[in-house]
Amino acid sequence: MIVFRYLSREVLVTLSAVSAVLLVIIMSGRFIKYLAQAAQGVLDPGVLFLIMGYRIPGFLQLILPLGLFLGFLLAYGRLYLDSEMTVLSATGVSPQRLTVYSMAPALIVALLVGWLSLGLAPQGVASVARILNEQDALTELDTLVPGRFQSLRDGSRVTYSQELSPDRSELRGVFMSEKRFSTDGTSERGITVLVAESGRQEIQEDGSRYLILENGYRYDGEPGEADYRAIQYDTYGVLLPKPEVAIEASEREATPTRELFGSSDPRMQAELQWRLSLPLLVFIVTLLAVPLSKVNPRQGRFLKLLPAIFLYMAYLGLLIAARGALDKGRLPAALGLWWVHGIFFAIGMLLLYWERLSLWWASRRAPVSEVAHG
Structure with missing residues (x-):
């Protein structure tokens, strides 16, 4: 024993x-x-x-x-x-x-x-x-950290917010950069840059979510070229992508x-x-x-x-x-x-x-x- x-x-x-x-x-x-x-x-x-x-x-x-x-x-x-x-x-x-x-x-x-x-x-x-x-099931705004550039999951969008309210519904000092692709999605056609003083998240009746930007500019163009288009806006809506479930x-x-x-x-x-x-x-x-x-x-x-x-x-x-x-x-x-x-x-x-x-x-x-x- x-x-x-x-x-x-x-x-x-x-x-x-x-x-x-x-x-x-x-x-x-x-x-x-x-x-x-x-x-x-x-x-x-x-x-x-x-x-x-x-x-x-x-x-x-x-x-x-x-x-x-x-x-x-x-x-x-x-x-x-x-x-x-x-x-x-x-x-x-x-x-x-x-x-x-x-x-x-x-x-x-x-x-x-x-x-x-x-x-x-x-x-x-x-x-x-x-x-x-x-x-x-969370959107990019639900995981956004103030003061940090955040890349979207597919790498096509970069989001930045200087300030974020505790309930994550209001943003201040917003910057968004998104790649634009052709209709078939095979080739890149430049980038779109959005800047705004403030933004808020809005949920529609069908469940889709929008980021409503206020008092800002939109810039469209291609990197390395001087041909840019600038648009000033009072209100601009950005559709937030629906979540893709990955188990x-x-x-x-x-x-x-x-x-x-x-x-x-x-x-x-x-x-x-x-x-x-x-x-x-x-x-x-x-x-x-x-x-x-x-x-x-x-x-x-x-x-x-x-x-x-x-x-x-x-x-x-x-x-x-x-x-x-x-x-x-x-x-x-x-x-x-x-x-x-x-x-x-x-x-x-x-x-x-x-x-x-x-x-x-x-x-x-x-x-x-x-x-x-x-």
Whole structure:
């Protein structure tokens, strides 16, 4: 029991450290993407941390199996280097028993991954989609920051306001620059610059929104040429573009797991099998990691680390490829993703019993060699 607690503690501590590092790396890259969108006025800066919080379950469901795999390799590899595994082997802890001990922390991680993949991750995706839809329902004036030039989402319009009322309905010191295109939208025909002392947002009965500019000028021309047309106006209306809804994830990823059961849609079946595969992935990578963690003290701790990571990447990559094939109806639902797990389960069993198989094969060849010499 002491040995079991010691091994579990070593693996779980290493798992926590590795998973925390991987989570920070992945979240940093995604946060930079959202931060760039917030700087462009596409997202409200106030929702950035809320979005990242909802995305954490989706990140963790993929990070934890890899963290556990690396945790076994690093923790058990250190024990082999320090000859602690040699002592355990001398006391009767065989590789098979070590695998049984390792399944306890794997069970904890599998339950956590199952909770994430079947419950929290779909809820997080749905919440992120709802937030992004709400952000897309905002016009450029709703995300406008006073004193900053803001580019519209397609880059065709730049808006600036010196002052903005608290309710965002009144603007002071307005500047707008917009590209003009041909009727077919293929070629640029110059720019239009609008300046005004003030402006206000007006909503029509059909839901369309206008920016009403007052006491200003309109300039039409092409950059680099002196032929400009200037028009002075008292009131000028600018139609604000209707929002385009852009959902970051597909609808099936946000579908609750209970709704996936019994569905005949190949896409829904692929999503269900993917969510069920992640907890199963934890047990199979444990079966792979235990024999791969065995290292020779003379060879170093990281000799088998790179081949082991390649094996894990092959496992995950094959799962993703099978998911895509199942999604497109190229694989029957009964076969689904399970054949991939079967292949790597067989590889894990082969690695686990490799020494016994080698001894058995040597014993089978020994009599043949003796007869030949005789």
